[in-house]
Amino acid sequence: MALEEKQDRRDLALLEAALYVAGRPLDLKTLASVLKTRSKKKAQRLAQQLLETYKSRDTALELLALEDERYVLQLKSEYTPEVRRLAVRPLLSVGPLKTLSYIAYRQPVPQKQVIDVRGQHVYNHLKQLEDLELITRERAGRSKVIRTTMFFADYFGLSHDLRTMKQQLKGIFEKEDFPKPELHMVELDKEAEP
Numbered sequence: 001m002a003l004e005e006k007q008d009r010r011d012l013a014l015l016e017a018a019l020y021v022a023g024r025p026l027d028l029k030t031l032a033s034v035l036k037t038r039s040k041k042k043a044q045r046l047a048q049q050l051l052e053t054y055k056s057r058d059t060a061l062e063l064l065a066l067e068d069e070r071y072v073l074q075l076k077s078e079y080t081p082e083v084r085r086l087a088v089r090p091l092l093s094v095g096p097l098k099t100l101s102y103i104a105y106r107q108p109v110p111q112k113q114v115i116d117v118r119g120q121h122v123y124n125h126l127k128q129l130e131d132l133e134l135i136t137r138e139r140a141g142r143s144k145v146i147r148t149t150m151f152f153a154d155y156f157g158l159s160h161d162l163r164t165m166k167q168q169l170k171g172i173f174e175k176e177d178f179p180k181p182e183l184h185m186v187e188l189d190k191e192a193e194p
Contacts, residue, residue: 060079
């Protein structure tokens, strides 16, 4: 085996390890740094090669190329329902997840509206969601407007385009028989989950 081929195999394994450990999308600059190179072209060539390898495999994992030259290694969605209970701990408990779904569907949404609909306990949810980099809170005059982040879209496999994302969420809510997070659900949503 040629030295160059051996190095490429090691680099592919290193990229795969980085994507696995990160558990989130990584951009070419980050992947290049893992390979100890400044060449984004080399990182992209190897990432594409790894992507093609995953396409040819019949496994539960998939490697996806995302917008802005980013790649993510993740579980194929068809396996999630069957193994979800085995996860060490879910990313979010029910309360923050409901708050996040409301924000995602209604965004950009004033913070006051989220608090009115979800209740005072939502301040803790907002802090947790912000710490996880799933939302941003931006000043708009004297109040704040809340939006989801690119990380949110990538983590949940949604589009970065807001209109498309809302359509995807609507489809998920209908498919899973979840109530859509609308304003008229104030009574239902004001459960006092911590």
